[in-house]
Amino acid sequence: MKITLIAGARPNFMKIAPIIAAIQEKQQQGYEINYRLVHTGQHYDKNMSQSFFEQLGIPEPHANLEAGGGSQAEQTANIMVRFEKELTEHRSDLVLVVGDVTSTLACSIVAKKLMVKVAHVEAGIRSGDITMPEEINRMVTDAITDYFFTTSDIANTNLQREGKTDEQIIFVGNTMIDTLLKQRSRFVAPAIFESAGLKPQQYLVMTLHRPANVDGEKNLALLIREIMNNSHGLPVIFPVHPRTAKNLENIGVSYPNLHLVEPLGYLEFNYLVENAKAVITDSGGITEETTVMGVPCMTLRDSTERPETCTLGTNELLGTDPRALQPAMEKLFNGEWKKGSIPPLWDGHAAERIIKKLIELFAVTQKHSAVI
Structure with missing residues (x-):
């Protein structure tokens, strides 16, 4: 199985890092699963991009589309044009997008038009505020996505209300919290x-x-x-x-x-x-x-x-x-702030659940090497 992973803006990097780690773990176990990391270049300031790759141990991207700058329309268009070329030259079984930035929307549209399945991590979240660019990105991405990996039961309900089937909706938890818990000691x-x-x-x-x-x-x-x-x-x-x-x-x-x-x-x-x-x-x-x-x-x-x-x-x-x-x-x-609790499945294992489910969906086989 070949997966194209999309990272474009600072919030994406925190969500993509544990997914790469989960893929690498399955590779070590002998599963036939590979990834290609595509950085759209939506955020190109070093403090907002490169430092995150370094600190979170994300490997160098296989491709950087360098599509940052310009208006939202210009940026969306640049990402789409460049990602279409990238995906045509490096065909995959699945394009996995995260979050709700411009890159999420642009790469999802390109993938679907090239007849490549799309998985959306952090799908189904809604603010109800259509004036937010992110809300438009979420709604359009989820309108064409094949597999929805969600962070909460509220997100599940939103997707069900929009006509998605229970088979498409997979409640896995929060990959950003995977990164937080892994990096907390550092x-x-x-x-x-x-x-x-x-x-x-x-x-x-x-x-x-x-x-x-x-x-x-x-x-x-x-x-x-x-x-x-x-x-x-x-x-x-x-x-x-x-x-x-x-x-x-x-x-x-x-x-x-x-x-x-x-x-x-x-x-x-x-x-x-x-x-x-x-x-x-x-x-x-x-x-x-x-x-x-x-x-x-x-x-x-x-x-x-x-x-x-x-x-x-x-x-x-x-x-x-x-x-x-x-x-x-x-x-x-006055010391009256609520203590709060941690939502279900925000336990540091969301990425593992995502990759496990993709292995099942695409019937990925495990190679068993002979023991000498």
Whole structure:
């Protein structure tokens, strides 16, 4: 069996790493399963791409399409054109996509038009917000996918509602949590930890990148002001996404306890998160990681595609109104934040379940070498 694995943007790398490891383990057991790793180049900044490959032990991609840059339409088109050539020259039995980025959508469409089956890891999650580019990517990808590997029962229900069969839907857990649990012992303090004199549970971590929060300079300034005014003087560490950096320059944000830092590597960022008093974010993936690490999380969005992080985990959905921050911060500092629990099958073995199921679906045989 030949599998083409797609990685395009930073969140993909965390999800693809354990899948590669699971394939390699089956290869060592003698199974006839091979993969070709294709990096679309959607994220090409070293801190947002290459460092993740290095830290997570992902092998060098067999191909890099170098399709980064441009508008969403331009990027989608570039990925499709280049991946069509790649898949035509290196035919496979299955294209496996992860998450909900542009590469997920583009490569799925190309594969189906070339009559190659598609498996979607993290299928079925829905925010209900069609203004999010990721929601469109999820819906279109799942409309043409053959096999749906899901992270929660909520995702299963979403897919059933959309007419997918029980045979197509495979509940396996969360491959991003596979990576988190595997790498947790390797987390390392970033330079800011020492230079800012940080102490465990005595600082906050903030990440913002979604258009609703960062594209309007006035709203961005208000959000940051509310966070800083209610931080009780604790240091606030803000790894700045390139999208956000431009607007921060324009509004001239400056607070003595606000530390703006470059995007961090996986091991450094999660060290910060694990030791933080709380995380304030608009990222979906981070809400999953904080849930597993038991760190209070406030999400500055009106909807989430990962509701289990709220119903079971440590996450609370605050919306995008800056005024929602004060009562949430009061709850945090009063010691009233919920403890949360870990969702089912978020146990570090999701990738193993995925590859086991693919072996069954494609009737992959195991070679038995003669013992001399």
